[in-house]
Amino acid sequence: MNKLVLSLIFILSLNIAFGQFNQIQSEDKCGYDPVKDAQLLELYGDNWGYGYDDLLNDIAEWELSDYIQVQSIGQSTQGREMYELTITNFNPAKTSKRRIYIHVRTHPGEVQSFRVADEIINYLSAENGIGNYLRDQCIFHIVPMYNPDGVELEYPRENANGVDLESNWNAGTPEIEVQNLRARFEELMLEDNPIEVALNMHSAHECNRFFWVHHPNGTSTQYFSLEEEFVESVRSHFLEGIMPFDSHISWSGGNPGQYPESWWWTNHQETVMALTYEDMNCSSAGLYDQTAYAILFGISDYLDLGYTGIKENLSDVSFNIYPNPVKDILSIESDLPSSKEVSLTIYNSFGTLVYETTYTGSTKIDFKSMNLSSGLYIIKCKYDEYTDTEKIIYSD
Ligand SMILES: [Zn+2]
Incomplete structure (x- = not known):
């Protein structure tokens, strides 16, 4: 064998190794551990304590609010509805409202991400305080259960076809759940007031609260500083609970392509702050209302909405x-x-x-x-x- 062939084989094997490493990394974004996942299912009960029926019950309640409209963005692989809440003050409808999109529970076992989102919904639909202020200034879209089949089948991470939706965004034909969400993103990006913040809510076995931020090698230095601004805005409202912005940096080797944030960066660059938030996926998780409060205040700060209300004025944060x-x-x-x-x-x-x-x-x-x-x-x-x-x- 000559040197050229040897080095080709060497490069090829490096690529295979690197490819496998990437695969493991993508599975480990939130922490993949079948034993731990089974223990948490046991601890929380059926569907990790919040199943599709619970969602239907909550939707019936949410629909009673003047500030919430519920629609489906499509059906899952097994035909369940993928519900989206739109939360704003519908009357008067301002066209210049800032738009925020939050999708939750890609990984069914990460129920804490829903608990945080549930508190976000509580704040946003409350009569007073930041909820009322944000409804005047913004339109929030929240998908509380992006992977309903996985929740019902009690798969910790996958949809009904056994696919991890989190890393399916660059597939030739993505799963129907990914297609539905992407179509919704595309639709809203055509509005006069497109999405400016897109949060992807997870929870991690490492038992910390943090955001995955993306290295300038996979984004840009400008974006990296915007990520810092966003995460530190959120953190400033829950300093002891959320890790510093640079605690979890990915994409140092470029945009990996498979994640929703990859899609956002490829298509909309600096115009959309798209991040994965990780809550705690462990038995000491909690403080969901404080976390939700920090996220909402952080969004308000990042978008320069100027909300200065004090905590005592907030009906649901106390x-x-x-x-x-x-x-x-x-x-x-x-x-x-x-x-x-x-x-x-x-x-x-x-x-x-x-x-x-x-x-x-x-x-x-x-x-x-x-x-x-x-x-x-x-x-x-x-x-x-x-x-x-x-x-x-x-x-x-
Ligand atoms: Zn996850």
Whole structure:
């Protein structure tokens, strides 16, 4: 064999190795671990605690809001609807509103991404505070369950065809779910006020909250500084909870092509801030309302919307209830003045009251001592005219 052939074989084997490395990397974006995934399914219960029926129930409730319209962007492989919420103040409809798109739960096992999105929906549909402000300034589109088949089949990462939708964007013929979402992106990008922020919501086994930002080698130096601006805007509202912008940098070898963000960069470059957010996919996950609050404030800051409202004015942000799921002690904290009395009630999934109390400041509830069965519970914290409702999973 001559030197040329040898070096060709060497380059070829490097490519194969590199290709495999890329494949592993794409699977590991959120953390791929069948054992851990099975444990988390066990911990959360059927469909990781939130299935397609739960979505249908919530949609029936969301549709009652004057600020939410629900439509389907198409059907999944097995014919389930891919629902999208549009949230804004529809009347008066301003044409210059800024547009934000959020799609959630590509990886079915990453239910925490939905819990954060659920809080985002709560804020955006609340009467007061940042919700009202953002509805006047923006149009939010949220797909809470992008991969309903995977959720129902209890696949941790795939759709009904066994394909990971997250890394399917450059396939010759992408999966129908990818086609539907892409068609919707394309449609909205033709509007006079196209999408400016596109978030792709996941959660990671490494048990940290962070954004995947993209190296200038795969984007541009301008984009990299915009990514820093965006992530640090979000972080500034939850400094202790979200990792610095440069903690997770990918694409140092160029745009990998397969991700939704790859599609965004290829087609719209700096005009759309497209990022994957990772919540915590582990038993100590929680603080979803605080995370949602930071994301909304971060978007507001990034788009220079000028919202300066203080936290006390926000009807739904005052309570941090954690951890979720809870095994024994549930903590409830708020930044309400300590003179404010809070009325706390807990209901089981059938709506039966199982606990009630009043307190001021903060409180702790010992679930273990209450002899309740494992499952979903609804916690309501009420003060004055405000009520914060949270779904908590108790696992003894
Ligand atoms: Zn994921």
